[in-house]
Amino acid sequence: MxxxxxxxxxxxxxxxxxxxxxxxxxxxxxxxxxxxxxxxxxxxxxxxxxxxxxxxxxxxxxxxxxxxxxxxxxxxxxxxxxxxxxxxxxxxxxxxxxxxxxxxxxxxxxxxxxxxxxxxGPNCPGLISPGKAMIGILPTNIFKEGHVGLISRSGTLTYEMVDQLTRNGIGQSTCIGIGGDPIAGLYYLELLELFEEDPETKAVVLIGEIGGDAEEIAAEFIKNHMTKPVVAFFAGQTAPVGKQMGHAGAIISSGSGTAQDKIACYEGLGIPVAREPEEIPVLVKKLLS
The missing domain is CATH 3.40.50.720 (NAD(P)-binding Rossmann-like Domain)
Incomplete structure (x- = not known):
């Protein structure tokens, strides 16, 4: 599905x-x-x-x-x-x-x-259910039909993470680039709930960015409501405070919203976090084994 x-x-x-x-x-x-x-x-x-x-x-x-x-x-x-x-x-x-x-x-x-x-969206690459439909601007050749869902604020990181998964023989159920604008549509919570309800999705990769607390709110949902394993990665680990990085929503203010804050939140709740993109398929395989 x-x-x-x-x-x-x-x-x-x-x-x-x-x-x-x-x-x-x-x-x-x-x-x-x-x-x-x-x-x-x-x-x-x-x-x-x-x-x-x-x-x-x-x-x-x-x-x-x-x-x-x-x-x-x-x-x-x-x-x-x-x-x-x-x-x-x-x-x-x-x-x-x-x-x-x-x-x-x-x-x-x-x-x-x-x-x-x-x-x-807006300001997003769209979404794809490999083997079924693609609605957006995604490079379809890197996707593989399978059982791992993916949610990402970054379009480029969507492609990077999917490529890592596919190269390691891990297919995807649906991959969604939610965009990095401050005001957007469906976000982590709604999409995590949909993946939790999808019988063909066995695990989820969540890709976050600096700025805001959406990822931290998602972490609480994962801890309290997700029965399926989730692996996370956070971009902007070396971003300076107060400087916008790429997306309008990717800005650290008043010392909050750093990648380090998000990593600490997830690891504190027992949710695995990759430090480099190539670690994602390793963590996914470990959780599904």
Missing amino acids: SILIDKKSRVIVQGITGRDGAFHTKKMLEYGTHIVGGISPGKGGTTVEGVPVFNTMQEAVLETWADTSIIFVPARFAPDAIIEASESGIRLVIAISEGIPVIDMLRVKEVLKRNGTSMI
Whole structure:
């Protein structure tokens, strides 16, 4: 099994006629993702890679029965695109767009909550259930179908960790890049719960970053509610205090949120932590043996 997406997911690409939208639509189709339509206002009636293009989300959902949407539009238009998807009945939105202002995401989150729409991102690489579907910009050649789930704030570290797992013969059930923005959609707690409920996921790799306390909150959930083993890795072990590192949410303030704080929290609760990426498959194999 997988979480969130599978072969039955019916996907709309918002911004399908743009450079990025068209390029990644082709890649997703090649992987077998079931893309049923695209959105580009004023270009309805055309096609991209054989996919019909619609002017509005409402029109597209009524015509295709889509349940999932991926956003490939510039940051200034992305909040309205996410809201349009939610108001049209889409159950899951994957927002790839980077640079969406926090104040706009606060408005978006209220709409998502009201409509019961889940979101991955923004500023994320998307997600993949190997052998079933990929919705995002992930390099599909490094993934292998299997039984280990993965959650990561970092897109690059998602690729690195997956490559380490695959090279060591460890397949994945679903891998999710949640993005590093301060205001985001589904995060560690919700995704850990989904993995806990998935009978095909046997273990979970959690990749965190400096800044905030989301990883520490997740650690308490893992300790109290997870029956499946979890292995963690934290980026930014040498990051200086007060300096933003890559993501908008990756900043240590007032001496809190350091990688050392997070490592100490996890190890204090008995959750294994890798110091280097290549240690991840070793720890996973040990816990599953």
